[in-house]
Amino acid sequence: xxxxxxxxxxxxxxxxxxxxxxxxxxxxxxxxxxxxxxxxxxxxxxxxxxxxxxxxxxxxxxxxxxxxxxxxxxxxxxxxxxxxxxxxxxxxxxxxxxxxxxxxxxxxxxxxxxxxxxxxxxxxxxxxxxxxxxxxxxxxxxxxxxxxxxxxxxxxxxxxxxxxxxxxxxxxxxxxxxxxxxxxxxxxxxxxxxxxxxxxxxxxxxxxxxxxxxxxxxxxxxxxxxxxxxxxxxxxxxxxxxxxxxxxxxxxxxxxxxxxxxxxxxxxxxxxxxxxxxxxxxxxxxxxxxxxxxxxxxxxxxxxxxxxxxxxxxxxxxxxxxxxxxxxxxxxxxxxxxxxxxxxxxxxxxxxxxxxxxxxxxxxxxxxxx
Amino acid sequence: xxxxxxxxxxxxxxxxxxxxxxxxxxxxxxxxxxxxxxxxxxxxxxxxxxxxxxxxxxxxxxxxxxxxxxxxxxxxxxxxxxxxxxxxxxxxxxxxxxxxxxxxxxxxxxxxxxxxxxxxxxxxxxxxxxxxxxxxxxxxxxxxxxxxxxxxxxxxxxxxxxxxxxxxxxxxxxxxxxxxxxxxxxxxxxxxxxxxxxxxxxxxxxxxxxxxxxxxxxxxxxxxxxxxxxxxxxxxxxxxxxxxxxxxxxxxxxxxxxxxxxxxxxxxxxxxxxxxxxxxxxxxxxxxxxxxxxxxxxxxxxxxxxxxxxxxxxxxxxxxxxxxxxxxxxxxxxxxxxxxxxxxxx
Numbered sequence: 001x002x003x004x005x006x007x008x009x010x011x012x013x014x015x016x017x018x019x020x021x022x023x024x025x026x027x028x029x030x031x032x033x034x035x036x037x038x039x040x041x042x043x044x045x046x047x048x049x050x051x052x053x054x055x056x057x058x059x060x061x062x063x064x065x066x067x068x069x070x071x072x073x074x075x076x077x078x079x080x081x082x083x084x085x086x087x088x089x090x091x092x093x094x095x096x097x098x099x100x101x102x103x104x105x106x107x108x109x110x111x112x113x114x115x116x117x118x119x120x121x122x123x124x125x126x127x128x129x130x131x132x133x134x135x136x137x138x139x140x141x142x143x144x145x146x147x148x149x150x151x152x153x154x155x156x157x158x159x160x161x162x163x164x165x166x167x168x169x170x171x172x173x174x175x176x177x178x179x180x181x182x183x184x185x186x187x188x189x190x191x192x193x194x195x196x197x198x199x200x201x202x203x204x205x206x207x208x209x210x211x212x213x214x215x216x217x218x219x220x221x222x223x224x225x226x227x228x229x230x231x232x233x234x235x236x237x238x239x240x241x242x243x244x245x246x247x248x249x250x251x252x253x254x255x256x257x258x259x260x261x262x263x264x265x266x267x268x269x270x271x272x273x274x275x276x277x278x279x280x281x282x283x284x285x286x287x288x289x290x291x292x293x294x295x296x297x298x299x300x301x302x303x304x305x306x307x308x309x310x311x312x313x314x315x316x317x318x319x320x321x322x323x324x325x326x327x328x329x330x331x332x333x334x335x336x337x338x339x340x341x342x343x344x345x346x347x348x349x350x351x352x353x354x355x356x357x358x359x360x361x362x363x364x365x366x367x368x369x370x
Numbered sequence: 371x372x373x374x375x376x377x378x379x380x381x382x383x384x385x386x387x388x389x390x391x392x393x394x395x396x397x398x399x400x401x402x403x404x405x406x407x408x409x410x411x412x413x414x415x416x417x418x419x420x421x422x423x424x425x426x427x428x429x430x431x432x433x434x435x436x437x438x439x440x441x442x443x444x445x446x447x448x449x450x451x452x453x454x455x456x457x458x459x460x461x462x463x464x465x466x467x468x469x470x471x472x473x474x475x476x477x478x479x480x481x482x483x484x485x486x487x488x489x490x491x492x493x494x495x496x497x498x499x500x501x502x503x504x505x506x507x508x509x510x511x512x513x514x515x516x517x518x519x520x521x522x523x524x525x526x527x528x529x530x531x532x533x534x535x536x537x538x539x540x541x542x543x544x545x546x547x548x549x550x551x552x553x554x555x556x557x558x559x560x561x562x563x564x565x566x567x568x569x570x571x572x573x574x575x576x577x578x579x580x581x582x583x584x585x586x587x588x589x590x591x592x593x594x595x596x597x598x599x600x601x602x603x604x605x606x607x608x609x610x611x612x613x614x615x616x617x618x619x620x621x622x623x624x625x626x627x628x629x630x631x632x633x634x635x636x637x638x639x640x641x642x643x644x645x646x647x648x649x650x651x652x653x654x655x656x657x658x659x660x661x662x663x664x665x666x667x668x669x670x671x672x673x674x675x676x677x678x679x680x681x682x683x684x685x686x687x688x689x690x691x692x693x694x695x696x697x698x699x700x701x702x703x704x705x706x707x708x709x710x711x712x713x714x715x716x
Contacts, residue, residue, distance in 0.1 A: 131708060147694055157685075317523075320512045327499065
């Protein structure tokens with residue numbers, strides 16, 4: 001009982017957010033007088049609209065968290081993350097649509113096959129390329145992802161640049177007919193991913209990953225085979241990204257080569273940096289901030305003195321400017337800067353107001369435990 | 371000079387010669403006649419030079435400052451737009467009727483514009499970020515987005531095609547019974563001049579020595595009393611100006627479109643990496659190598675593609691081969707040499 005209480009006390013914010021997210025579809029339904037189940041099997045009304053928006057956000061958050069496992073916790077920058085996202089999506093789509101297994105078993109086989117294939121692929125790519133350092137590794141992964149992108153762009157078997165759409169998905173999580181259950185499935189997977197990463201990073205294995213990030217040759221000198229640990233990180237990150245890709249395919253009922261394009265690497269990268277590198281909540285906050293503002297502001301318009309200003313046309317401009325501003329204002333991402341500010345305040349309070357010399361907390365150290 | 375060549379450098383040079391010979395021999399064997407081989411050769415050099423125009427700035431900026439400038443392609447695009455605007459300005463057409471001279475003015479204007487934008491980016495936005503290299507990615511990415519949007523706002527989203535004829539662009543010359551536009555030759559010549567000029571700047575001038583020393587160890591250079599920050603600004607400006615100049619040179623062929631920057635960016639980063647980070651000659655050789663490989667493989671696919679097995683034709687159609695070449699070459703080279711052709715060995 002005591003242990004349970006302590007967990008709840010340290011994670012009260014996460015618990016509150018989780019309860020809020022669970023209640024969210026009903027909350028919106030109650031506020032806007034719309035049914036969270038849609039009407040007659042069709043997604044009608046505000047509640048289902050918001051569910052779709054949040055499902056997209058959850059999927060992107062899983063993608064960003066998987067990226068953060070390599071980028072933020074292991075210190076390995078990959079530019080080829082879209083490969084796993086897109087490939088996972090393609091495998092799921094092929095098993096759902098082209099394998100004629102029926103929706104339920106197709107999805108299960110697709111899930112298992114997708115995770116295994118992307119896992120093996122991540123392992124093999126890591127095996128041949130992890131001895132490359134820094135930008136060389138980043139470019140190697142980018143090159144492989146780009147080759148897949150170019151291939152799928154021209155491959156007639158998978159519908160070339162149009163991709164193909166999926167007629168049947170399992171009825172119980174069909175995003176058009178029973179969106180609410182799909183909402184809870186993606187939320188559950190988001191929470192599981194979050195817990196998995198927290199468990200992993202606080203385990204001895206995670207400690208080695210952090211050590212590799214801080215100083216790889218030192219971790220090697222202590223006696224760890226750093227390649228093994230980096231392989232673990234890239235394989236697991238690849239599988240989680242593939243999971244995100246599969247979820248995205250089921251949501252959109254469509255797959256296309258754009259899922260392999262470099263933007264699905266750059267987006268999680270930006271989400272992670274803006275949210276906070278090497279933090280647990282940073283990628284989720286980054287994904288939510290970027291995606292929700294993107295979807296909500298893009299179509300909105302406002303009136304200044306009689307002239308209607310549509311955000312949609314100038315949205316990329318606003319996005320670009322906000323990147324620049326965020327980088328200048330939040331030197332360690334949103335979560336990292338917040339954690340640093342809080343630590344500094346606590347230290348100031350502890351050392352007394354009279355003393356002005358406050359030791360600067362190290363950014364990486366303080367952010368890694370958030 | 372022979373003594374200076376280290377063993378690994380010599381292997382790299384031999385590798386380059388061998389790869390080039392393979393691709394050239396390959397295209398010579400599969401060509402229908404000498405004329406089509408000539409076309410392959412010229413178009414390979416031409417594409418290589420276009421790549422070099424973006425990659426050279428990227429290379430010297432990354433070499434000295436460790437900044438992977440995602441906005442480099444955007445400067446290429448801005449250069450193309452500025453050159454287009456100057457060349458097609460009605461006032462200037464009246465004042466300078468000679469197309470060639472007007473193109474020179476346009477290219478100079480584009481270069482100046484790129485330099486100004488480069489100074490603004492380095493001084494204003496990148497300077498606070500030298501201690502946080504990861505955030506430079508977000509910053510240069512943000513700048514690229516903003517500049518692209520501004521370009522769309524000024525010049526429209528659809529892009530511009532070059533309308534005004536001028537001497538370099540219209541002329542034709544004949545090799546092996548095939549006609550070539552002199553413009554291709556002009557671009558190749560400009561590229562060669564640029565390669566030599568930058569090499570001379572880096573090898574023979576005082577500022578070049580400082581830059582090369584800075585690539586090796588910028589803290590040591592600073593300890594010697596040289597204002598490295600000033601050199602950073604200079605190099606960054608130079609890199610952006612070269613990219614804009616490249617855009618101006620390429621504009622008569624490619625036109626000016628908002629997406630041309632990002633199209634060239636990935637391939638030129640690949641070129642810089644396969645040549646070896648921090649190695650200027652690596653970038654130059656890498657650009658030409660990739661250009662030749664793309665052209666040779668395009669020709670091979672066109673003439674021999676139909677004889678491939680059904681499996682290859684279904685899963686790797688010959689029309690895709692040229693597009694795959696830059697990345698395939700990068701992967702192959704990195705597998706054999708983990709720090710590129712001429713990069714520093716760790």
